[in-house]
Amino acid sequence: MNKQIYLAFINGHFPPDWKNLATDLRHCLPFTFEILSLKVNLRLFHSADRHQYHSTLLLGHLLKNLPEQGEKIIGITDVDIYIPILTFLFGEAQLNGRGAVVSTYRLNTVFYGLPRNDKLLYDRTLKEIMHELGHTFGLVHCADFECVMNSSTYVENIDLKQAFFCQSCQDKMGITCDKRTT
Amino acid sequence: MKPYKILIVDDELSVRTSLNEWFLEDGFKVETAESAEDALYKMHRGPFDLILLDIKMPGMDGITLQKKIKEIDADVVIIIMTAYASVETAVEALKLGAFDYVTKPFDPDDLSRLVRNALKQKELADENIQLKEKITELAGVSNMVGESEGMKRVLEMVDTVAETDSTVLIRGESGTGKELIARAIHTRSKRRYFPIVAVNCGAIPETLLESELFGHEKGAFTGAQYRRKGKIELANGGTLFLDEIGDISSQMQVDLLRVIESKRFTRVGGGDEIQVDFRLICATNKNLEKLVEEEIFREDLYYRINVFTIFIPPLRERRSDILLLTEFFIQKYSRTMGKPVKKISAAAQEILLSHPWPGNVRELENAIERAMVVGKHSEIMSEDLPLHINEQEKKKDNFIKLDDLEKQHIEKIIAEANGNITRAASLLGIDRVTLYNKIKKYGIKR
Numbered sequence A: 001m002n003k004q005i006y007l008a009f010i011n012g013h014f015p016p017d018w019k020n021l022a023t024d025l026r027h028c029l030p031f032t033f034e035i036l037s038l039k040v041n042l043r044l045f046h047s048a049d050r051h052q053y054h055s056t057l058l059l060g061h062l063l064k065n066l067p068e069q070g071e072k073i074i075g076i077t078d079v080d081i082y083i084p085i086l087t088f089l090f091g092e093a094q095l096n097g098r099g100a101v102v103s104t105y106r107l108n109t110v111f112y113g114l115p116r117n118d119k120l121l122y123d124r125t126l127k128e129i130m131h132e133l134g135h136t137f138g139l140v141h142c143a144d145f146e147c148v149m150n151s152s153t154y155v156e157n158i159d160l161k162q163a164f165f166c167q168s169c170q171d172k173m174g175i176t177c178d179k180r181t182t
Numbered sequence B: 001m002k003p004y005k006i007l008i009v010d011d012e013l014s015v016r017t018s019l020n021e022w023f024l025e026d027g028f029k030v031e032t033a034e035s036a037e038d039a040l041y042k043m044h045r046g047p048f049d050l051i052l053l054d055i056k057m058p059g060m061d062g063i064t065l066q067k068k069i070k071e072i073d074a075d076v077v078i079i080i081m082t083a084y085a086s087v088e089t090a091v092e093a094l095k096l097g098a099f100d101y102v103t104k105p106f107d108p109d110d111l112s113r114l115v116r117n118a119l120k121q122k123e124l125a126d127e128n129i130q131l132k133e134k135i136t137e138l139a140g141v142s143n144m145v146g147e148s149e150g151m152k153r154v155l156e157m158v159d160t161v162a163e164t165d166s167t168v169l170i171r172g173e174s175g176t177g178k179e180l181i182a183r184a185i186h187t188r189s190k191r192r193y194f195p196i197v198a199v200n201c202g203a204i205p206e207t208l209l210e211s212e213l214f215g216h217e218k219g220a221f222t223g224a225q226y227r228r229k230g231k232i233e234l235a236n237g238g239t240l241f242l243d244e245i246g247d248i249s250s251q252m253q254v255d256l257l258r259v260i261e262s263k264r265f266t267r268v269g270g271g272d273e274i275q276v277d278f279r280l281i282c283a284t285n286k287n288l289e290k291l292v293e294e295e296i297f298r299e300d301l302y303y304r305i306n307v308f309t310i311f312i313p314p315l316r317e318r319r320s321d322i323l324l325l326t327e328f329f330i331q332k333y334s335r336t337m338g339k340p341v342k343k344i345s346a347a348a349q350e351i352l353l354s355h356p357w358p359g360n361v362r363e364l365e366n367a368i369e370r371a372m373v374v375g376k377h378s379e380i381m382s383e384d385l386p387l388h389i390n391e392q393e394k395k396k397d398n399f400i401k402l403d404d405l406e407k408q409h410i411e412k413i414i415a416e417a418n419g420n421i422t423r424a425a426s427l428l429g430i431d432r433v434t435l436y437n438k439i440k441k442y443g444i445k446r
Ligand SMILES: [Zn+2]
Pocket: A131, A135, A141, A151, A152, B025
């Protein structure tokens, strides 16, 4: 079970108080997490019409940068991402695949005209990373309101769920989550 | 949960792949078609629950395609996808029976809500058919036998209360069909042309129940980007069915009491009071009186909802209905599974009749469904029934009374002696007078 998963922070976007990210992920996911800082020329994926960045193209680029010994790569960016058919995304993953993208742009309270809340932004990002990783392990959306695999089409859904896979999702993935105390 | 099947019809590859991905993550089964011809071909291999259809594709126009699809499957739900420019076509599609339309690109929340609603609509249509079956079943039980006094009384009460607008409290163990009774009341009431909105209060987390019931305004809490109507508002004109009412928190009890008394409420984060008109039906399997005594359930709310009470007897108290229900479920599943099972063996009937059915009608239905899935004969055999029901029967065998055992044995020997009492007595090792006495005692037929 010693799979190497890369957390690629795109263009130096890595808040200093996120040092615990790998530890917090390991409460549920028994893998080795490696934090990478990745330089990406995001202009390649920019849509001038939409002022957003094409998530699937970015994901394709990340996969090309997956180090040889790596099992999966998950890119974390602070720009607003989209796919042509949708107005925005919190994240995108290859179902049963090797890569995923998470955008913090709409996880940030500032986006909604509210005061900055670093703790909340961290919690949301952590949950979204777990969610997209869950997809890469083949999980689909879960009906359990509190399960991290519950579908989130708007941000209050994310706040309702826990940084936790429900028992049924844990079973499907073959993992056991430690009860967190945070 | 049944996995729904969705067909995505769009000539643009990126639309097909991204929607495919989106719906796969949502647990749907997805197929895609890149043209009208392709779509019709896939429809023939069908069936799909929902079709997302791009109205503007090269070749056959979307409206013609929609008509052809409806010819193949009149029940399939169609959602039209359109670019901004073709909204007029979309309106035409709606007139032809499309469920709704979305303009590209979609907001993720709009899309998932639209799909959810569309499927719910479809399920409701399916459910209406099921409901009809279930009501005839209930009615059938009372008309055909009249042996089960308990159920007859329930149906009489349903008829009586349906005509009034009174609040109803339905009580019974889980699996007795409380929601079915609530729906039967609604469909027989003057509110039947308005919705019945059911909320399972026990299944929704406390944090969500408030906004689920009362709805919320845009911006009510972080990320509430949309205004949402709550279940109370959706039940306007119709019936609000609150299942597991005994499970709600004390704060929610206060809020509910206020709505029930005033028929007014405000959405979460909203200022304006909204007037609603609904009939309230509650259900519980809890001992509410005890909860009131323990001060877990408010006494004033208890009196508000406990106006007209219908108690559904557990299946073990109306055993005469077991075989009728069994027959009903056999018919139902032989139809839906396409299996020619018509009967149930005497031994299996015996097991069903002696089982205590702690899970009530639902447990019985599950048992029959399972037996029909695993069974290999045109008749349900005892070994087709779920293991725990068979075990129960064996356990019962071990505790058979000595008298019953003696009676069974005597019957068996008499049958073997072809009714010759002298021979039977000698086989049993007793004299004829003793045997005659036992025959009289046990009422054995010769
Ligand atoms: Zn997801």
